[in-house]
Amino acid sequence: MGLRAGLRAGPPEGLRERKKQLTREALVRASLELFIAQGYERTTVDEIAEAVEVSQRTFFRYFAGKEEVALASQSRIEAHVKTLMRARPPEERPFEAMRNAVLAGWDSLGEAIGESVPVSLHMRSYLLIESTPALIAAHLRRSMELEEEMAALIAEREGLDASDPRPRLAVAAFSGVMKVAGRLWSQGDDLSVRALRDLMVASLDSFGPAMAADWRSPAP
Amino acid sequence: MGLRAGLRAGPPEGLRERKKQLTREALVRASLELFIAQGYERTTVDEIAEAVEVSQRTFFRYFAGKEEVALASQSRIEAHVKTLMRARPPEERPFEAMRNAVLAGWDSLGEAIGESVPVSLHMRSYLLIESTPALIAAHLRRSMELEEEMAALIAEREGLDASDPRPRLAVAAFSGVMKVAGRLWSQGDDLSVRALRDLMVASLDSFGPAMAADWRSPAP
DNA sequence: CAGGCTAATGTCAGCCACTGACAGTTGACA
DNA sequence: TGTCAACTGTCAGTGGCTGACATTAGCCTG
Structure with missing residues (x-):
């Protein structure tokens, strides 16, 4: 040694x-x-x-x-985010912890995907996924598996029984928001990591209002 | 004529x-x-x-x-729900309208799928989908397309610009809840339509609490 | 109701993703 | 260095899916 x-x-x-x-x-x-x-x-x-x-x-x-090779660099990030999620301080609420883990994951993209795949190539591969039906499908299935793991992690953090549906509901909502952000990003014209991150933050911030507010009355 | x-x-x-x-x-x-x-x-x-x-x-x-033939009877329901959604009174809030459309869709399952596919066969095909990776993937992709249509419908109902992300966020959250309910159903042992419906209602009802409450304090 | 038109079907050849079986090659390690 | 095990290549085959072309069968008009 x-x-x-x-x-x-x-x-x-x-x-x-x-x-x-x-x-x-x-x-x-x-x-x-x-x-x-x-x-x-x-x-x-x-x-x-x-x-x-x-x-x-x-x-x-x-x-x-x-499909697997097309999603390979995406998988690296997911694994990275899972690791970060496990490292989140236990005081953080579920949504807060997920938010921080995901954002931290994108902030350290370089370390996550390694040197063999440059960041710009990775981002273009993300774009490729979002625009290829077969890859969208495969990606969504993988995301579902990630969601299940996240829900299990959260249930453990919060000391809940595995049958409690609340972690699953929270994770489903959270990753729904992430998917919307990813889609907005892929349809926009700023393909930088920064732009994606900003959209994630913006989507998370407008989630609460989107659920509660009366959209027809003029904005507050 | x-x-x-x-x-x-x-x-x-x-x-x-x-x-x-x-x-x-x-x-x-x-x-x-x-x-x-x-x-x-x-x-x-x-x-x-x-x-x-x-x-x-x-x-x-x-x-x-x-894949398409495996999802065929599922597609019928989705089309049916879309129709019902369009028929919802405009006073209903987005979440309310989606909830009512989906529940009404399952309540009129028979009419939706026609005589050629008996209800019990349909339910078992749903189970098949949930337990076959390739079909899960295909089904999730179709759901995504449905979500986009629903979001567009809601944006129109509410008189919002197509670029407003709030309908998409609300739809993403709603269908996240539906997916959780579907998964719970497929893993349970009561495979009746009634059981699925009940799980949907239960999941929708616990969604609010799941987002807001502090899970660690003893339930209210 | 004959006969032409066209939609629906069958047949055939071929591409591509993917797999099992077997043989050859090359690090690892005593 | 020689043996073992892991890695790789070759080959043959299956199954999903498609284009091209020939054949059949409902439809419609005179």
């Missing part, structure tokens, strides 16, 4: 492991670039494999399907 | 149109029965086509894909 110098998180286990990591990252990068350049459907797995110089079979040993 | 007697809604245009309708219904029925009996993935399109005695190619002329 302690032999290696200048590395941060996970020390590469050996040559084999390092090569695998490299192949994986190359596949993600090549996939995203091809998807963005020519569209998701119009890109075949053979093309991706060829670009990375591996066989098609190898591609499928790294990813369960074409 | 006026020659035909004793028919209700859409007068069958002729023999050709009637046969198409019949084929379509037979495909939906056979699909659902096969899916339920042996699972969605383990059922091939060839099997379905064979059961109805049409070619595989014909199947794909009626449905864009295997």
Whole structure:
């Protein structure tokens, strides 16, 4: 131990492991670039494999399907947010904790997705997802799983029984708001991370009013 | 005109149109029965086509894909709810109108899905969807489209600009609650329509408290 | 009611995502 | 260094889905 110098998180286990990591990252990068350049459907797995110089079979040993590689960098963020959520101080109320975890997640985007996928590529891949029906579907399913984990986390934080529906309701509302923000962002023209973050904050802030107020009376 | 007697809604245009309708219904029925009996993935399109005695190619002329036929009876309900939503009196607030439209939709399930698909078959198909990852994904995507239409409807009702995010936020929250209710239902053991309806009402009723209350203090 | 028009269907060939089986290659480690 | 296990490539096959073209069958007009 302690032999290696200048590395941060996970020390590469050996040559084999390092090569695998490299192949994986190359596949993600090549996939995203091809998807963005020519569209998701119009890109075949053979093309991706060829670009990375591996066989098609190898591609499928790294990813369960074409969808998975398209959502790969998105998954990194979700994992990151989950970690941050677990680290939230227990005094924070559920909504507050989720809000802080998500915002902190986007503020540290770079660390979340690693060096192999530049931030701008990641953002364009997000855009790709939002504009490709097959990927929208896959993404929503993954989000549902995330929601369930978040609800379980919150139930634990608050000391509630697993059957209590309130955490699930709160999480459903929260991620509904996030989805609206994501959609607004993808339809706007400022594709920066900052713009997305601002939209998230704005959507969260107008959620309360949106639920309570009488929209027909002139705004307060 | 006026020659035909004793028919209700859409007068069958002729023999050709009637046969198409019949084929379509037979495909939906056979699909659902096969899916339920042996699972969605383990059922091939060839099997379905064979059961109805049409070619595989014909199947794909009626449905864009295997997913679509699995969601067919679900789609009927969504269309029905949309209609009911449009008929809601304008005095109702958005949440109220959505709630009433959805509940009324389930109360008139029979009329919505027609005779070709019995209610119990429909409910089991709903269960199938909730337990099949590929169908969950497809269903969530369709729900998203429904949400957008609902938001547009509400924006119009309330006389709001299309860019106002509040209708979208309200709809997102509402359908988040509905999804939770659907999930609770599919995981319970009472698979009746009544049970689903009750869960929807219960979820809607506990939504307010779930958002506002301090869950840690003993319930009021 | 014959015959042409057109919509609906069947047949065939082919693409692409994905998988199992088997063989070859290459790090790991005694 | 040689053995083992992990990783990769090749091949053959299944199933969803599509375009092109031929065939059938309701429809409509004279």
